[in-house]
Amino acid sequence: MNRREFTQYASLTSLASLAPSVYANAASSDIEKLNKSLQRPDRIVLMVELKGGNDGLNTLVPFEDELYYKLRPNIAIKNSLHLEGDMGINPYLKPLMNLWKEGDMAWVQGVGYKDASRSHFHSADVWETGNTSGKGSEGWISQALKNHKYELNGIVLGDNNLGPMAGEQGRSVAMMNSEEFLTQTKYLNKEIYHADNDALSHMLGVQNQINLAAKMLEEKLKNARPSSINFPNSSFGRNLEQVDRMITNGVHLPVYKVTLDGFDTHANQRNTHNNRMHHLSQGLDAFVRSMKHHKLWNNVMVVTYSEFGRRVQENNSGGTDHGSGSVNLVLGGSINGGLYGKTPSLKAEDLVKGDLSHEIDFRQVYATVAQRWWKRPSPWGTQHRPIQFV
């Protein structure tokens, strides 16, 4: 680790190094800065990763298109809920329908990137780094929020994958839940050490982020009361409940992330995918009701993403293989609800290797979040134009 890097790490932990415990009440410039940043008007994003490759066509359904039923004789959604024009949504998203009526739901369709990868890992890397080579190690959110004054960018709940918040400058922590996190933090070393190799400096950076986040959560959550809203008793529901608890107790970080897994529907897709939609809508509905109850709904934006969409044509196992081109769902009290982007054509001549073509680059969604929501410059300059959903 060079001198400059070392100073950066050191500055992140000035308190941790002095205080015998993270809970000591010594003054800390870091925690003060962090607390100050938490008092400003909030612009919170909840990223929801739909892991495995969500089938966009059975999520946002072109229900008037004959080709849709022809290409998907066994798995087409026949009872979608009408939004506008020819588009409907999966019936298992019904709990969210009121948000559409209130103008708090936006769909961005035909989203993807050129020469899309069909590998789960490679394409997830692409979506998380915003780099189509998939080789960057810095997540797109880490890039968008660098050079700003937050001491902590965000928290990932229920998963250890920081994803879009990854990277040495990511300033984010991942945890199963806050209780476990705080208990375990007691044992963590608080001292700064001389980290003279790559692996050690990585560990020191992680240690410093944990100590800072722990001190802040401890303060904010010590008087937290249980939520009046019932969240679904699933891991997705419990993770959302954790996010809710943090936000409603004043932990107003720029970003939170949760994951709903199980979208890799190669076989017997119908039940599996409907079930995923059910979990998604039940969980988000509880979260949204709580945000509204706490008058925070105007400060929150929910954005879903998935590593890829699926083939237009169903396969012979009653499922769909890896494809490209999909949809992003955006929810929020301050957003401009509606459909964005052109509905991709299902005609054979318009498909790209059997996949939906894309009109909107996925980085336009990110640029929108960065510029129009966080008021930060887009990591890609003017290359990917923002969309008007907010």
Added chain:
Amino acid sequence: MQRLNFSDARHLVARSALGQEWHLVDEVNGRSRADAINVLLKQIDNTPPPLPAMTPWSNIMRMSNHSNKGKRDARLQMGSESGLLKKWWINHLLTTKAPVQERMTLFWHNHFTSSFSKVQQPQIMHLQNQLLRDNAMGNFAVMLRKISRDPAMLVYLDGSLNKKGKPNENFARELLELFTLGRGHYTEKDIKAAAIAFTGWGADRDKGVFVYDAKENAGKRVRFLNKWVKSGDDVIDVLLKEHRTAEHIAEKFWHEYVSHNKAPAATIRKWGNVFRASNYHITTLLKEVLNSNEFWDAKYRGGLIKSPVDLVIGTLRSLPYAHPKADELVRVTQLLGQDLLDPPNVKGWPGGKQWIDTQTLLVRTSLLTKLTRHTPTSAQVAQKLPDTEGSKVVEWLLARKPALALPTTPGKLRLVKALVTDPAYQLK
């Protein structure tokens, strides 16, 4: 001839076995490199303990087809048996007399991955696990053919759904991307062709055997990597002739045994050539790696982050602390991000720096703190520690100098606790 000093011996053992057991370090200390490696790689019986009883698949199917309750019961039954299987493997990792071979079994589990969560049948997951163990130090080409016929793999990557006129590309894609060539050395067309060649390969889940259904085979020649192929075996033949296959495995050995950073191209070329020239003899490749100057280079020492298995199993094998119960160890490895028999996806555990994040660092710390806590039996622990001076204990347990100050109060147990909870202990 160059002889291993104590620190060299520790380095070799810590990276090739499971933890740095004192008797192994002692055994290779003072030998020449080649001799030390031969001693460590000596074939030792690696038979795992007897397997817990498993419900036959036909019974499970009968339960599932009976009613919704039956379906739920069947799922619970499979879940609890998978837990038994995980405990069984943890126990074997903890007790085997062949830690070098068992590390390789784990390495192949991370290469030819399958997960219980997709396969849903512990019985065939166990068959795959034993296949990997039987071939861990054997021949890669043989293992590749066997794994392509392995029932759990055929279920995991949907190979058993890959049929004439209705190809399922899942297995073909991962065979090329992860098992042999690596990304960037084939086209989407090659994947489609390989999928067609493998049509008709399936599994009998009840008997736990490979089944070939000629009726479901496409029965046509396809162009794969610029060659004509007709069967899955033809595809494997072509893949084994590609330089990239051996180099891809060499790269994985580099990351497993030498460094998380990218390997020099020349080294990979050399190791790949050695591997191919040996007809894919795994022990030959491993000896090449362990004998290489890169493996011994000071700049790479202490630079690998211990995997959860290294940390948990390695610590318990090397130090005389009381062993937590097997189910607790299963849970701990899960929390540390290495849920054996349930890797996160077909790419396996990414490892390296990704082992340590804001969640797992906390679990690592609390585990080691609890393990080394003072208890009424601590005196017995102290007695079982090797009879040697403090500076040697430091050298034995840490791959590099401690990051934090060591205790000034004397006491071997106190010293060991300080070393185990030092950040440098996370490295090997």
